[in-house]
Amino acid sequence: MASTDGDRVYYVISDLHIGGDEQLEEVAFLDELLEFLEGLERTEEDAELVINGDAFGLWEFTTAEGMEKFDILAERYPGLFEQLRATGENVQITLLPGNHDHELAAYDEYVERFAEYNVTVLQEQSFTRPVGDREIHFEHGHQQDPNNQIEEWGNPxxxxxxxxxxxxxxxxxxxxxxxxxxxxxxDVQAITPTERMPVWLLSKYFYREMNPFLRYALVPFLLLFNISAVLAILAGLGVTGVWEPPIEWTTAFLGQFGTAGTAIWFLLAINVVVVGLVLLVAIPVHLIRRDIKQTIRRFGVFETDLTVDAEAPYEDAAREVFAERPQTAIFCHGHTHQPKLQPVDGGCVVNSGTWLKRFHRREGVIGLVPPVFYPSYQLCAVRIAARDGDVVVDFEAVEKPSPGTEELTLTERLLTVGRPPDPELPDGTRI
Structure with missing residues (x-):
């Protein structure tokens, strides 16, 4: 018996960001994506693949205009486009524009060209699909982000x-x-939220670009900064006569370790002097910096923060959709690159995540070493289907090894020993 649309199974992926200038053309997850599409080519389910925005990085092409970008994509990734054609013969493929590939909604020719590969481009901001007796609301999510809202949808x-x-x-x-x-x-395109980029750049400069001899010379000083700061304060108290530091006891204790103890003593002594000078300069600099920030705040400069709440706007938008269309069970979006599932007013908000790398910030255990941004992949597809009168949502992982051991320097690996990220996909739910 032929199934109805309400019995259809939906697979949702988003934020692939395929394409861009020069080095951005590398697609690290291409093999995994092709394997995923091959699986849908063989499935016997009545299924639809929804690519929920930002499939392609059209914003990141700065040397091509309009339909030239499609030609470049088809030429660079022939295997992907042929696999889309093959998969589209077995399941429906629906491509919704996001902000990075908004041009899909701006040129009708994109609809025609993608149709040649069995991909249906919807030039809308959102759409719905039936699931059981309920509905799914799909949108990419950039319209809930003030920095990426497109007021004139379809305007190139x-x-x-x-x-x-x-x-x-x-x-x-x-x-x-x-x-x-x-x-x-x-990898700058994978850094979210945007405000993390300056710290990420500092981290990568320190661990990747800095002259190795300079870095290895700085690491002991930075690691011992906290200890040296305490010793510098105690030394200052000793100079003022407030407290007598146990110099003789410390010298005798370290002397038991021979040359190593002497080296530690000199290293600490140098650190204490340097840190003492830094602390003297840091106090007036801190006061000046605070006064400048207060002045900027009074004049209302830079009131708009680039960082947007990754949850609240989507929960609010879902409540509006659920109120207007009570049959809607799921508000499905992407954009923020964080796979999530959050119950809201009897339905749920589902974020389909990203296929780009994700970076997990790991602070130094001690000292002032820059944080380490540990890379991982969290590839997934959201599966939505009706079962026994309920709507069932599951996150299906697409396995890809973490690139941490390949991309992290020895220093970064040592500073994160025992602390690698272990990202987990959200548990599924029934509605």
Whole structure:
């Protein structure tokens, strides 16, 4: 018996960000994506694949315009497009534009060209699909992000703040990435939220680009900074006569370790002197910095924060959708790159995540060493189907090994021993 649309199974992926200038053309997960699509080509389910926005990084192409970008994509990734064609013969493939590939909604020719590969491009901001007796609301999610809202949907000249960031920063990173000691700058597109980028750049400079001899010379000083700061304060108290530091006891104790003890003594002594000078300078600098920030706040400069709440706007939008269409069970989006499932007003908000790398910040255990951004993959597809009168949501993992051991320096690996990330996908649910 032929199934109805309500019996259809939906697989949802998003935020692939395929394509871009120079180094951004590398797709690290291409083999996994092809294998996933091959699985759908063989499935006997009545299924639909929904690519929920940002399948392609069209914003990151700065040397091509309009339909030229499609030609470049088809030429660079012939295997992917042929696999889309094969998969689309067995299951329906629906492609919704996001902010990075908004041009899909701006040129009707994209609809025609993708149709040749059995991909249906919907030039809308959102759409719904039946599941059992309920509905799924799909949207990419950028319309809930003030920095990426596109007011004139379908206008090829629409340029929200995020457009300038990606054309001026992300695409430029793709052009410059291979000039570094290691090809790491292209990963800037995976850094979310945006405010983390300066710290990420500092971290990568320290662990990747800094002269190794300089870095290894700085590491002991930075690791011992906290201890040296305490010793510097105690030394200051000793100079003022407030407290008598146990110098003789310390010298005798370290002397038991011979040359190693002497080396530690001199290292600590140098650190104490340097840290003492740093602390003297840091106090007036801190006061000046605080006064500048207060002045900026009074004048209302930089009131808009680039960072957008990754949860609240989508929960609010879901409540509006659920109120307007009570039959809606799921508000499904992407954009923020964080796979999540959150119950809201009898339904749930589902974030389909990203296929880009994800970076997990690991602070130094002690001292002032820059944080380590530990890379991992959390590839997944959201599966939505009706079962026994309920709507069932599951996150299906697509396995890809963590690149940590390959991409982290020895120093980064040592500083994160015992602390690698172990990201877990959300548990499924029944509605």
């Amino acid at each position: 000249n629409a340029t929200p703040l995020g457009y300038y960031y990606n054309t001026l920063v992300t695409s430029r990173a793709g052009q410059l990435s291979d000039r570094g000691r290691y090809n790491w700058l292209k």
